[in-house]
Amino acid sequence: MTIKKAQRTKAELLEAARELLLEEGIARLSMDRVAERAGVSKGAIMYHFPTKRALEAAMIENYAEHLEREFHRHEAMFEGSPEETLVPGFIAWFRSFDADNKGWASVGVQLLSQQAHEPELLKPVRAWYDRLYARILRLPERRRTRMLLVIMALEGFFFTHKFGLDLMDAERKEEVYALMADLTGTAEVKAREEKVEG
Known part of the structure; x- marks a missing residue:
């Protein structure tokens, strides 16, 4: 198997x-x-992920990479220094959660909930937060204290939204x-002014 084919199979x-x-939840x-x-043999999946734990670890790493990409994409929508664009970027990102971003937010919630007792598996997401x-x-x-307060509040918005406990209408959120x-x-x-491609 060539390196490119192996990478493609792993991504698939x-x-x-x-x-x-x-579609069916993490339990299934x-x-x-x-x-x-994926249309591959059991041997092919075992080659890339010898255990289900290895597969879940790779999914969490994939999710952390997604967090990095999405945050940078939304932050790049604004002009200014990094301390000026952090909150507007986060808010723009959180506004997009109603569209669910191809299910990534739901994937993150399920993976993080399932693996809360496995700190080793959560290292990629912890590194992102670090x-x-x-x-x-x-x-x-x-400024630091206010920024921490706002980021933690936005994280709370994320989890209440994804667990179906979000009771605020769009106007109140704004x-x-x-x-x-x-x-x-x-x-x-x-x-x-220019559109940032996603």
Whole structure:
């Protein structure tokens, strides 16, 4: 098997696993079903992922890579320094969750909920959060505290939305987003004029 073919097969297996997880939930995810969905043999999936735990670890890593891409894509929609674009980028990203971004948010919630007792598997997502918080912690103290408050509130929005507990209508959310921008001094940050491709 060539390196390119192996990489393609691995990507197809991860996509098949993601589709199954979205359609049927993580409890029904199995190596056999992923192999069948991807159209490969059991030996092929075992070559890439010797165990279900290895498959889930790769899915979590894939999800962390998605977080990185999406955050940078949304942050790039705004002009300014990194401390100015962080909150507007996060808010733009959170606005997109109603469309569910091809199911990625649901995938993340299921994977993180299932693996909460496996800190080793969560390392890629923890590393993503470490990088995010390191950025915030470089800010002056007053701004840093406000930024942490807003980011944690946005994370709360994410989980209530994905667990179906989101009781706020769109208008109320926009009021909260505006308050967040005011609190962090980012209300005047302008969106870039050119469209950012996703």
